[in-house]
Amino acid sequence: MxxxxxxxxxxxxxxxxxxxxxxxxxxxxxxxxxxxxxxxxxxxxxxxxxxxxxxxxxxxxxxxxxxxxxxxxxxxxxxxxxxxxxxxxxxxxxxxxxxxxxxxxxxxxxxxxxxxxxxxxxxxxxxxxxxxxxxxxxxxxxxxxxxxxxxxxxxxxxxxxxxxxxxxxxxxxxxxxxxxxxxxxxxxxxxxxxxxxxxxxQFHWHNQGYRHFEDFLATLNSRHRKAIKRERRDALANGITIHALTGRDITEDAWDAFFAFYMETGSRKWGRPYLTRTFFSLIGENMAKDVLLIMAQRNGRWIAGAINFIGSDTLFGRNWGAIEHHPFLHFEVCYYQAIDFAIGRGLKTVEAGAQGEHKIARGYLPQxxxxxxxxxxxxxxxxxxxxxxxxxxxxxxxxxxxxxxxxxxxxxxxxx
Missing domain, CATH: 3.40.630.30 (Gcn5-related N-acetyltransferase (GNAT))
Incomplete structure (x- = not known):
């Protein structure tokens, strides 16, 4: 036939x-x-x-x-x-x-x-x-x-x-x-x-069956283990709190704040950010269960955030932005919180986006x-x-x- x-x-x-x-x-x-x-x-x-x-x-x-x-x-x-x-x-x-x-x-x-x-x-x-x-x-x-x-x-x-x-x-x-x-x-x-x-x-983090972030830290040498603990502590030193939002927790107010971060950072890095504000509303409307928004707050005001997308075995880190700049906050919001989430969800990998050899010290290896x-x-x-x-x-x-x-x-x- x-x-x-x-x-x-x-x-x-x-x-x-x-x-x-x-x-x-x-x-x-x-x-x-x-x-x-x-x-x-x-x-x-x-x-x-x-x-x-x-x-x-x-x-x-x-x-x-x-x-x-x-x-x-x-x-x-x-x-x-x-x-x-x-x-x-x-x-x-x-x-x-x-x-x-x-x-x-x-x-x-x-x-x-x-x-x-x-x-x-x-x-x-x-x-x-x-x-x-x-x-x-x-x-x-x-x-x-x-x-x-x-x-x-x-x-x-x-x-x-x-x-x-x-x-x-x-x-x-x-x-x-x-x-x-x-x-x-x-x-x-x-x-x-x-x-x-x-x-x-790129540089990806791989989950070796960790139950907690401390299990991951135990696989690092002493110098890097101590450095990460210090960075996580110092990132929150100015009364900053971290909030992981997904699904219905992501409101239009949160998208407004994140878009301001995206525009501020994107304008400095690329000259013209690619994504429009409408894009984020559409993602929130149709894909909220696939989105993890890590947001940092100080004095009741959103000051920084990173958007991640959730695959069935991978957390994909995408855009980051901030309107206040604090030591190590970028590492906490983009890298360590992503690891925490992946461990909690049992995800195998965190992909942290393009470039960045500085990610190696945070446990992300070449891929x-x-x-x-x-x-x-x-x-x-x-x-x-x-x-x-x-x-x-x-x-x-x-x-x-x-x-x-x-x-x-x-x-x-x-x-x-």
Whole structure:
């Protein structure tokens, strides 16, 4: 029997894709009745992870609600240089796969830096923009990028999506396609289709089955253990209290305060913050159970805060801001409170966002991140390929050295 034909289509808004279909591809939840009482899923193709449970598959950033908030709030839209071009693969008229994709006129808000490539290509007479970005806007967090529904041939749909990205590149006169913060399996899969491989690193905290924050501290050497205790104490020295808000506890007043923090810090760091105030209201309306807002208060007034998103096994730290600056408050709100929450929820990992070697002293260790890049021009592709070979070796060696210099006790260290 002949296989059904796969139809590829690009749409200019997530509103054109039913939430049920998007989420069935992005965060598939199996039918419990088909699992013989076991909540276990095995990957059916090269794009998935090892066998896992359905509760371990939820990533809030690839949900329909998150992308809808980005687009409906005009945070990610053509005017801001993020024109949606979501790629769909349809099988028998049903959406079987999706790649969240944007046609971009700049390289801002991506956290995988290619401006040097753009400058070199344009000096040589080429036109680098527009380009296609397959990612979650403004979000340097690893997650699936080839979203494929359960119950279909994963490899066949994956092949169609990979080819579709290259076809979309040609159809939009883009110079390139950049699939950033992908899972390692997708990175390898796309390399088989001619995408170039790039690595970078972040710093993540890993839960070793701790019951309390003190259990984590006991794994550190004496110097770092004492430093963290002092930082946590000093962060609250000026009458500051910390409040962890999630679900219905997050009011519009709390969002107003957090947005003020975000704007103040974002304006200093980036010049123009990416997210609008409406974005946060939409997140609060539709995703409050997935949000952890860590807020600091002094004299009855909110003074600082950090927003985190809760996955099924990972806490994703995102934006931080403050209107008062106190020693070590940033570390307490962004790093230590995140560890406390992860331990309490039994989460395996805290991803603390992009950059920041200072996180190592707080127990966050190097973690490789992966991106895949299709470059249409053969000359540019060859030059970038050679550069990336050297860069991957550098990233691997840097991660090894930083891990060895980490704060954890060695076998010869003093007992805790």
């Amino acid at each position: 002949a296989s059904s034909e796969i139809i590829l289509e690009a749409v200019s808004s997530i509103s054109q894709i039913p939430a049920r279909d998007w989420d069935a591809c992005a965060n598939p939840v199996p039918d419990p009745g088909s699992l013989d009482g076991l909540d276990t899923l095995a990957s059916s193709g090269p794009l998935g992870a090892a066998p896992t449970t359905s509760r371990q598959r939820y990533n809030p950033f690839v949900s329909h609600a998150f992308f809808s908030a980005l687009e409906a709030s005009n945070s990610a839209c053509a005017r801001t240089g993020w024109g949606p071009r979501h790629l769909l693969a349809k099988l028998d008229g049903k959406i079987a796969g999706i790649v969240p994709c944007f046609l971009k006129s700049h390289s801002q808000g991506e956290y995988v830096f290619d401006r040097g490539w753009a400058d070199a290509y344009e000096r040589a007479g080429g036109r680098y923009y527009p380009k296609l970005q397959a990612s979650v806007p403004f979000t340097p967090a690893t997650g699936p990028r080839l979203l494929i529904r359960d119950g279909v041939d994963q490899e066949r749909i994956g092949n169609a999506l990979a080819g579709g990205l290259m076809g979309l590149c040609d159809a939009t006169s883009a110079s390139s396609v950049h699939v950033t913060f992908a899972r390692e399996a997708e990175w390898k899969f796309l390399a088989e289709h001619g995408f170039l491989q790039r690595t970078d690193q 490789t991140t992966f991106s895949a890049h299709y470059i249409a021009d053969a000359g540019l592709r060859g030059a970038i390929d050679e550069y990336l070979r050297r860069e991957r070796a550098y990233v691997a060696e840097a991660a090894r050295e930083l891990t060895e210099a980490g704060p954890f006790r060695k076998a010869a260290d003093e007992p805790s």
